[in-house]
Amino acid sequence: MDILMGEPEQSLEKEIEADLTIGDLTVHEDRNEVMHFLHPVVYMTNIKGLYKKDDVLETKWTSYITIFRSNVYLSIFGVSVLVSILFVVIARSANRLHRGLDESALVVWLDASWFTLAALAKQGVDYHSQGLSGRFIVVSWWIFAIIMSTAYGANLISQLSVHKEQKPFHNLAELIRSEDYSFGLIEPSITSMIFQNTKSGSVKQAWSVLRERAKTNPEVLDANPANHFKMVDSGKYCYLGSNYYLEAYQGKDCTLKMMDSPVSWQHLAFGMPKGSPLIDEFERTLFILNQIGFVADRRKKWFKTRDPEECRSSASVKPVNFADIQIAFYLLATGTLFSIMSLLSEIVIASTKKR
Template sequence: MLNFSYIITEPKDGDWGLPINDSYDGVVGQLYRREIDIAACDLTIDKGRSQYMEYIYPPIYTESLVVLYMKHDSSSNDSIFLLAGPFQPIVYIVVLLWTCVLPLLLTVVESLALDNRTSIQMEASNVSYTRMIKSNIFTYSWDFLGSLLKQGFCKQPSSTPGKVLVSSWWMMVLVLTSVYSANLIAAFSLRNDIHPFSNLEELLHSDYAIGMIPTGLSYYIIKTSRRSSLLGRLWDRITNTDLALLQANASVHLQRLKRDQYAYLDYRSYADRIMAKDCRLDVLDERITWEHLAFGVQQRSPLKADIERV
């Protein structure tokens, strides 16, 4: 459409363009020295750079610098306490209380419902009333306890109130076991992730080391920020901890990210690609910088108007 040929070249210093000796290095310096006609790359729009080059509008896209870190799993699937996790302690207390009370209640209901025929059978068998009560309490206690483990009743109630009581108990047990099983499966399947910090201020007060690649405009903005500002304190934290945190190789940062308590500063688009490969990684919702990126041309270049019309 524009009908031109091109030659692709790269800056010798491999940089985008940062201020140096009243000029710029990298791609911005190439445009300023008229070594190239157009920068077909995502240059961050900056007021300082605009004095040495011109941008092609509208911007290509908007990017942000984020904090990438490793989440930690607070749960332990090999812990015996995981079996008690599906319910709150109050649920276990209530169930245990009813398991102790209901055998007594069922015994009382069955005793009050004794008819003459049953009394005659007891006398013929030489079984006292007290002995029958003790036997019923013992039997019903085991029955109610066994029902929690899905075991049936050895002695079925004969009275209507007793049958209603046992039926209600079985329905409650059915609901409890279903909910317990579902929650236990979820506890084994899902991770309970812990986020060590929720914003930059908490990151600065944590034990995490912080690193970034020492290139680009974001690096320059953080480096030149006022020491009392949030970004200035972020820079002090990076440089005062270990200068090795300013590695130019992103793979070094990723290895340390997965191995140590480490936070890595990089652009959101790159962080999204890394998180897609490892679900243990996450980014802070708070952005460090927002940047609009666009192509660039030389100052007063006739290509600017032509390209912006496309």
């Protein structure tokens, strides 16, 4: 039996006859016309893009206000207003009950507002309340303010120390629109064949762009993959090709990144000439090897992928949402409830004594 090592196109161009081809053989409808692909397939891969990431950090001033989500800011503002109003009610009631004073609502409001804001900023404020109801609300607000300010401060430190990675593009459509990055692929290859014959809008557009750019820069359709990898290392270039080739080159170089969304899926398989008497025997053997796990073991050995932990970036800082700090609101609500109950009790007791 004659075995051909390499691409099937080589046997067709050189008119070499063989019973089995061994190489990077991608299942494609054009090849189906002249050969039979054995089942099951050996490996499923996809076409992706490999590029070198820029060392650009996001340093927007908005990072200082994106610590909390908008609903958290609105909730803090809302409870600040409500607590200030409750302070005014409690303070005026306590002064009348315990001191016989009737202070201006505006003066009490200013004092209460200053206290609520200063507490959130963790600034010491002398705010004394007569009666148990005032003490409840003061303690509750201090606990709430400490939790809020601590959460903001901790996340602000993380925001300033953890660098957010900004990807230049996520898919082929964004890559085409990118003004900073160029892209290319090997021609002739199965990848270029897929790009030429595709019905996908973005892939078809990418091929048109490539053909146009190749008129002034033939390197984007260079037949040598080493030249494409060289341009990737130079920066601002994305090499479109088979995922397992790209991952093999990527290795442990954490400056090289893969495009998030695949362009197309590919199946790698053994191929034999159509009508070969060996097809049934080979497929039967391949089926048995697949059942006993031999194919899966070979797949792990032949197509090694990078451990995602090797280049895991620092944990990204997510904005604090309401669920993360809801305990602070629950504590404040509980303290407010006790304060109102205490205030009502004080009013009842005071009215009873007057009688």
